[in-house]
Amino acid sequence: MTRPILLACAAGACFVTGASAQVFIIEDGNSTAAFDVTAGGQFSWIVDGGSELFNQDFYFRAGNMLDEASVTSTALIGAVPTDTNPFSDPRDDTLSVLYRDLAAGLEFEIRYGLSGGTPGSRTADLAEQIIIRNLLPSANAVSFFQYVDFDLGGTSTGDMGWIDNGRVANQVDAALGISVAETVVVPAPSHYSVANFPNILNLFSDGLPSTLDDNAGPVFDDVTWSFQWDFVLDPGGSFLISKDKLITPAPASLALVGIAGLVARRRRR
Ligand SMILES: [Ca+2]
Ligand SMILES: [Ca+2]
Ligand SMILES: [Ca+2]
Structure with missing residues (x-):
């Protein structure tokens, strides 16, 4: 994905050339995450200098909508980076973003919290909370989707992905020794796919x-996954999703699973 050159940054917000793109960067410990809050969502997650993520965004469908729409395509009400651990790392580590779609009668509040590990640990955590609020004076049936595309080790090749119990997504690049797991803390998704x-x-x-x-997979090479929540909001009602992504060096057992998967795939060809 080609990204325009950063022009200027102030108070954690960076404005870029050519488009209405608005980029925010949060940093903690050994890790940096970058978000374009008006086009495409998160487009970078660096851990100890290594690039692990290609894209994460949220999509939704409500009322009479015939197709899904990106949350980042709705009206941006505000985006605020903050520092939650000033005594251990004085950089902004949390980003709160608010969107509103009056036609769909919905508001989306998203909070990303980055917890980097110690330098060299190759470990970092990104916690996400999403609140979806109904602005209509009537019930609102909503389908909400999280979509993510990790390219572990900076490559879309060599990855294997699968989903456990419909709510824990795993991806590993066995050769490069890096893995990510995403756990939906609450509530369990209605549907999922890798x-x-x-x-x-x-x-x-x-x-x-x-x-x-x-x-549930497994799926090989350019792995992506998505979780879907279907729910009906009362007038003024809200829905809270809480989940967590953890990047770690691939455990030896996962590396073995990855190698076994690659061998099985070659045999099928
Ligand atoms: Ca569709
Ligand atoms: Ca890879
Ligand atoms: Ca991928």
Whole structure:
């Protein structure tokens, strides 16, 4: 993905050339995460100098919408970076963003909290809380999607991804010795899918209401995954999603699973 050159940064906000893009960067310990809050969402997660993420964004469908829409395409009300651990690391480590879509009658409040590890640990954690509020004076049926594309070790090749129990997504690059796990803390997703790029992304622009296929994998090379929550909000009601992503060096057991998966795949060909 080509990104425009950063022009100027102040108070954690960076404005870029050419478009309405608005980039925020949060940092903690050995880790940096970058977000374009008006186009595409998170586009970078660096841990000890290594690039691990290609994209994460949120999509939704409500009311009479015939297809999903990106949350970052709705009206940005505000984006505020803050520092939550000034005594151990004085840089901004948390980003709160608020969006509003009056046609859909919804408000989206997203909070990203980055906890970097010690230098050289190759470990970092990103916690996310999403609150979806109904602005309508009537019930509002919503489908909300989280979509993520990790390219571990900076490469889309060599990765294996799978989903455990419908709520824990795992991805490992065995050769490069790096892994990520995402746990949906609460509530359990209605549906999930792990698939090769760009199959899931295509669902969000196919002109149809989409439901994830509950494929748990494993999937190889350019792995992506998505979680879906279906719910009905009362007037003034809200829905809270809490989840957590943890990057760690791949445990030896995971590396073995990865090698076994690659061997099995070669045999199938
Ligand atoms: Ca890789
Ligand atoms: Ca669709
Ligand atoms: Ca990928």
